[in-house]
């Protein structure tokens with residue numbers, strides 16, 4: 001047995017913009033155990049439901065996380081809508097789907113960039129983030145915000161997208177697809193990239209299942225789970241299949257996410273083709289009473305919303321189980337027996353979002 | 360923005376308090392090709408001992424107060440602190456949460472406040488430029504010392 005050393009990782013670390021602290025127990029260069037310490041970003045915003053009424057809480061839900069902000073808002077609104085039996089107009093549902101898929105696209109691009117940065121490929125990082133800016137431009141044009149939009153509302157959406165803008169989005173995406181192909185081919189074919197990701201952090205199908213992994217993490221280990229197949233919002237009317245890969249390593253996870261980006265582009269195109277006319281929202285009156293359980297697919301995986309209302313303006317409870325939280329056990333497992341140099345890549349491979357995990 | 364007057368290329372240290380990530384990504388977006396502050400020599404360093412300006416997003420809480428203080432103390436003089444986003448300024452939308460102590464100025468002196476939720480990259484860059492002037496002033500006010508003198 002070699003010498004044991006403990007190396008602290010974080011909370012302020014160049015690889016991750018967000019603070020998480022890990023105590024890495026090393027035996028020579030190999031990690032034998034990783035002990036996480038969290039709580040740096042905990043704000044306690046679930047308890048804020050007692051101070052903000054159910055409509056104001058929309059804004060708080062959007063700020064659970066700045067990356068999948070739209071989908072958090074959407075999940076919260078959907079739970080209230082189901083409690084109150086509100087039927088969202090079809091155009092509203094399609095618009096929500098478009099914004100949700102654009103969010104997935106920007107989130108995956110952001111992740112690709114950070115991954116490239118983690119193994120020191122600076123220009124690839126820049127390239128990915130440059131592509132991401134195009135998506136943000138679409139957001140800015142359609143909603144007015146770059147990262148936080150506040151367009152999702154209980155009963156539908158606040159803003160409509162005109163048909164000219166929809167066409168414009170289509171052309172932008174077609175152009176982008178070409179560039180995306182070029183950039184992502186580096187992640188798939190480049191030897192140096194492969195050396196860093198292939199065979200690193202293998203998570204077998206059984207392990208992924210036992211540890212309760214979700215999202216791209218589970219799909220890259222061969223588990224076919226994608227909450228979008230439930231058909232919420234407009235997903236029921238679109239044609240798609242969950243993307244899986246049997247590799248289980250970092251390379252497989254990169255491939256899954258890359259394919260998902262093209263899938264998102266395809267889904268947006270389908271939405272633009274099929275979007276019906278009509279209203280985008282309905283007026284919501286009264287107060288909610290009852291409870292609801294909702295599952296959505298976010299860029300990082302399945303998110304669960306539990307909401308309980310008591311007939312007044314203020315909700316009893318909102319509980320969120322975020323995808324990163326579900327993926328943490330899998331991360332700690334893959335960190336065992338890896339070399340110290342691989343730690344940043346392994347941490348990034350689950351696409352961690354600490355701010356929604358700790359809320 | 361007139362950057363011709365900039366005589367110094369400041370290095371930046373970014374710390375994420377309890378931000379929702381919205382402001383964080385915007386800070387990172389400043390470094391990427393569209394805004395590209397790196398062409399002025401502004402670099403995001405991970406080492407507080409190399410940094411001139413501390414950018415903080417998000418408010419502070421019990422757990423990260425010691426971290427923020429430590430980072431600030433490790434930075435060499437002269438130094439400036441920029442609070443990015445309304446969270447870092449006052450706690451913002453989360454001000455009433457039980458685990459939010461308030462704006463960053465509760466713990467360390469803040470020189471520039473950047474408004475917005477999320478703060479736009481343009482205003483973040485503006486904030487950094489403002490901080491440059493403050494840095495220069497602070498430098499002037501510093502007593503002159505010879506090398507090796509305590």
Ligand code: SF4
Pocket residue numbers: 063066148377378379380381382383416417443444445446447451452475476477478
């Ligand atoms: S100011 Fe707004 S966008 Fe920025 S960290 Fe706070 S809640 Fe998020």
